[in-house]
Amino acid sequence: MRAFLLLFFFGYCYLYSFQTIAQNVMLQFQDISFEDGISDSRVGNVIQDKEGFVWLTSRLGIDKYNGQTMKSYQFLQEKQAEINTLIQSDKGNILVATTRGLYFLNTEKDKFDLWQSQDSVLNNHLDSNIHTINQLKDGKFICSSATGFVFTLSFEERDSTTTHQFLKFPNGSTENYGTALFQDKNEVVWMGTSRGDLWVYKGDGFKPTSFTKSNNKVYINDIVVDEIGEIWIGTNGNGLFQYNPDLHRIKHYMSSNSNTSQSINNNMILCLYADTKNNIWIGTDGGGLNLYSKTNNKFSYFQSDSYSKYSISDNAILDISPGQDNVIWTGTVHGGISYFKNNMTLYNIPPSKLGIDQKDKQESRILQANDGDLWLTAGRNGLRRYNPKTGKLSLFTDNPEDESDLSGSNILSLYEDDQGRIWIGTLYGGLNIFNPKTDKFLKAEDWHKPRAIFTITQDKDDYIWVGSNTGIVVYNADLKIIEKYDINANLGLTSNVITSFYKDVKDEMWIGTAAGLNVFQQGRFKSYLPIQGDSNSISGSRILSIAEDDNLSVLIGTNGYGLNRYIRSSDTFKRIGKKEGLEATFIRGILQDDEKNIWCSTNLGLSKISPDGNVMNFNTYDGITPFKNSKASYGFNGYIYTANSFGLTYFKANDLTNNHSLNPNVFFTNISLINKKGIEVIPFKNYLKNELEINQLILPADNVMLTLGFATSNYWDPKKNTYTYKLDGFHKQWQTIGNQQILTFSNLKPGDYRLQIKALNNEGIESTHIASLNITALPSFWEKPWVIRSLFLLGIAMVFGLFKWRMSFINFQKRKLELMVKRKTELVETQTKKIYKNNLDLLNAEKANQELSQRQLENELNFKTDELTNHTLREIHKNKLLSKIKNDIAKEAKQNNNNNNLKAIVNLIDDSLNLDKDWDDFYNLFQQVHPSFISNLKKNWPNISDRELKLCALIRLNFSSQHIATLFGISESSIKVARHRLRKKLEIEENQSFQDFFERLMLEVST
Incomplete structure (x- = not known):
């Protein structure tokens, strides 16, 4: 029994800790200000219409914002009026209640016109101070004027006929008039008055309620009815009232100096909004935005913070209204518009409660100890120990004159050993060990030697590994050094700068360094380095984080080269980057939650990798700031913790979802035409003919270029918006255009087209909303069908006549x-x-x-x-x-x-x-008859003698051997010998005569 009670006690403490820590809501705000074109920083009303445009009122008039540009409607100067209320009807009409009458948006002229009736009595009231207007479930509008009258109207744009009914309000007068009107889901109308009364309409007139027992005599600024029918009443200085009309129970909330989160922080309530999550949003004059959670019965406050760009812009809230995509819009006195996502999954402990200096932008490292305490660093200001059950805070700083306290105020690493001791690695302060049992710091051997201690962990033998800029030191339980590892030990360690440790399921120690990944196996270090051109190697050499997933693969985060998964079976690495959906490249921390999801702390925020490989990225728009030098931590209670100069932020791992728009609405914003006259920009509505809710754009015949602007209702993270479009009649497939929000078409041929535009959210899912526009390009005179037909027939006739004339002429x-x-x-x-x-x-x-x-x-x-x-x-x-x-x-x-x-x-x-x-004379005559015979013989046979030349000449003249012998004065037998010698010298074949040889010789020379 005692054991059961102890178990129940500790379980209660755990749940109490959970409930205590889970009630500090954190919101991320964005602003629309002068930089976006707003006319005035004082925004009295703000609404987002059905298309997605944002309308806001100021002292100068009304502004319309489309996410890109701002258009102003300044129509109040003539009557010197001020705007009281701005609403949109269920049919899309924009109505404005002012101090000098009721106005509506004339969509044909794109201007605000005064609402007037043929009834002179009604016109007198319409021309007065219309304090508030609201639409009833039956489509009628209910108004209250400062004259003390309440009346309903039926209104159709472009129709001057207005039906009306004055509602009975017995005490109505210029001193007591309706200031706030609201119809609940049961169609009951409630009205707050200038004297602080609450009235209800019963069918035959307004009746007083039991709220008169509150004795409130202060002007009621706003009333709302929540989901269970309770009425919330905001007063002009008398705080907030919660009224149950069935039980006639009244609860009054007033601000107090104790600020115990049990009441409002400012008594001037300017506006109220009740959402569908049982929350009441309260706009105050000086206390910022208050939130009451009926579930937790607790108030949270959101005030302007000059140290944070994500806080609300001003502490005076004039209006609160819901928008599309779960956005809530607020109008402020000095800060324009502030808006936020109504997604309360983040919780925060402000820096003031943790002793963190917001001027120091150093990030924090967090450790949740086994006793439930949170240890977190405070930038350059030491260490904090926070008890979430009691809110107790312990500060640890370095006093140079006290050697027994924390040594070094800049903390780089935290670790809790199996004895509950907190190991603290510092920059320049060495190694610290805190024993929570004795509340004393212990000194390990050579504790002061490391200059920077980046990581600490415990191995399978319960030895503590300390990684610093000088290598690895291993301590036993008695804080004695039992081993040292550095690159001088020649054991394969790649660097002395140790950045991360991880003990895997096989009890092997993985070591990340500034120059590679190492794993300690059998007394040596096996190293992994990036190999250029090898996609199976690790992507980067500087390792920032190491962890293990549910498949026993080792995950390694690098400095600028993304995430790697080590595959044990193949001893290779698989890189995880933008292709897989991981946008960041600096992976500073890796942890696994109870649902087997992997969370990466990155330079862009947090990335969640589910077991099926799906990646979700969370950034500042989701309330997660980038990690520059720290990482998120996972607690045993299922929370993920981050800390920086904004304090401690935490959330349930399975609760965090993207704040990005899931189904944004696309709408057209502007149109411009380029014709022969130049560029002509005209309001979009002026080109549309609305018939059966089909937008029809008529292009004039002289149109040269058409430019259309468009936007979406997602104002939260517009950079994530991507678009695809198709122009039927021109395109067969959808065209992806990324983040571009302008389409241009030039020289569209006459005809009918249909333009369709869709948005894609940050996960690439197409919106179900499609902006469509029918476009008719009118033909010029010469492009009209009857003109073309006439010209065609005339052309045929002219061609035929020309053909006949031509044929006659040709003949x-x-x-x-x-x-x-x-x-x-x-x-x-x-x-x-x-x-x-x-x-x-x-x-x-x-x-x-x-x-x-x-x-x-x-x-x-x-x-x-x-x-x-x-x-x-x-x-x-x-x-x-x-x-x-x-x-x-x-x-x-x-x-x-x-x-x-x-x-x-x-x-x-x-x-x-x-x-x-005589031979000379013979040669002269022979040369005349045979000019080149002698020269050719000398050219081909340079060693031929003059006697042989004479013999050749005589043979060429067909002289017999006897005659030749007579001329030479020798015997005929000598001539035969001479002829034989000559044949050998001239290389004349045996079967070839001298005459044939000489003829061939002369022929070869001539060719």
Whole structure:
């Protein structure tokens, strides 16, 4: 029994801790200010219409905002009026209650017109101070005026007929009039008055309620009815009232100096809004935005913070209204518009409660100890220990004069060992160990040596591993060093700068360094480094974080190179990046929640990777700020913690969802045309004809270029909006255009088109809302069908007539040409015959001349040949004669041995036979008949002798061997020997004659 009570007690403490910590709601605010084109920083009313436009009122008039541009309607100056209430009817009409009448938006003229009636009595009230207007469930409008009258109206735009009914309000007067009207879901109308009364309409008139027991005498600024029918009443200085009309129970909330979260923080309540989640939103004058959670019976406050750009812009809230995509809009006195997502999954402990200086933008590291206490660093201001059950805070700072306290105020790492001791790694302060049991700091061996301790963990033997800028030091339970590892130990460690530790399921220690990933196995370090061009290697060398997923794969976060998953079976890495949906590249922390989801602390925020691989990214729009030097922490109670100068933020891991729009509405914002006159920008409505809710755009005939602007109802994270469109009649497929919000079409041909635009949310899911526009491009005069048909027929007629005329003309020209051709042909024939005869005569004369010349040449050649032959024969005859005389004289001389004179005569005859003069004459004649014969022989056979040249010449003239022997004065047998030698020198084949050889030689030379 005692054990059960103890278990119940600890369980209660745990639940109490959970309930205590889970009630500090955190909201992220965004603003619309002067930078966005707002006319005035004082925004009295703000609504988002059905299309998605935001309308706001100021002292200058009304502004309309489409997410890109602001348009102002300034119509109050003439009557010097001020706006009291701005609403949109269920049919989309924009109605404005002012101090000088009721106005409505004339959509045809795109301007606000005064609402007037043919009833003069009603007009008197319509021209007065209409304090408030609201629409009833039956479509009628209920108004209250400062004259004390309450009346209903039926209104149709473009119709001046207005039906009305004055409602009975017994105490109505200029001193007591309706200030706030509200109809609940049971169609009961409630009204607050200027004297602080609450009235209810019962069918035959307004009746007072039991709220009179509250004795409230203060002006009622606003009333709302919540989901269970309770009425909330905001007063002008008397705080907030909660009224139950069935039980006649009244509860009064007033601000107090204790600020115990049990009441409002300001008594001036300017506006109220009750959402569907049982929350009451309260706008105050100076206390910011108050939130009452009926579920937790607790108030939360949201006030302007100069240190945070995500706080509400001003502490005076004039209006609160719901918008699309779960957005709530607020109008402020000095800060324009502030809006936020009504998604309360984040909770926050402000920095003031944690002793964190907001001026120091250092981020914090968080550790939830086993006793439930939260340990978090405070930038450069030491360490904090926060008890979420009691709210107790303990501060640990470095006092230089006290050696027993925290050493070093800049904390880099935190770890709790199995004995409950908190290990604290610092920058420049060494290693600290805090024992919660004794509330004292312990000193480990060589605790002061490391300059920067980045990571601490415990191995399978319960030894503590401390990683610093000088390597790894391993401590035992007695805080003694049992091992040191650095690159000098030659065990394979890649760097002395140790950035992260992780003990995996196999009890192996993974070590991240500034220069690679290491795993400690069997006394050595196995290292992994990026390999260029190898996608199976780790992506980066500087490791920031290590963890393990449910599939026992090791996850490694890098510095700028994304996330890696180590696959044990293949000893390879798989990279996880933008292709898989992970937008960030700096992975500073990795943790796994109870649902097996992986959470990555990144330079962009938090990324959640579900077991099926789906990635969701959370950023500042979701309330998650980027991690620059820290990481998120996971507590045993299922919360994820982050901390920085904004305090401690935490949420249930399975509660966080994207704040981005899931189904944004797309709407057109503007249109411009370029024609021959130039650029013409005209309000979009002026080009539309609304018939059966179909938008029809008529383009004039001189249109050259059409430009359409569009936007979505998602004002929260507009950079995440992407669009796709299709122009039916031009495109067959949808066209993706990214974040572009302008479409341009040039020179659209006359015809009918249908433009459709869809938005895609941050997860790539298409919106079900489609902005559609029917476009009719009008033809010019020359492009009109009847003109085209007429011109076509006229063209055919002209072509036919031209064809007939052309054929007639061609026939005439043909006949004329035939006659000319005939005449020309006869003339040409005559001239041709004449020319032919002349040419024939010339040819005959030239032929005769050529024949004469040929005969002359032949005669000359014959003469030369005969002369050469005769000369040669004469020489032969002479030589024969001389030879005979020589022989006779020689015979005589032989008989008369002593006759010297005869011998002398014989010698003279021999000399005569050998004289060359006659041969010179022979050569001259031979050269005339055969010009190149001698030179060709010398060219081809340079070593040929003059005697051999003479022999060749005589052979060429067909002289016999006998005649040649006579000319040379030798025997005929010697000539035969000479001819044989000559044949060998000239390389004449045996079956080839000298004449054939010489003919071939002359032929080769000529070619």
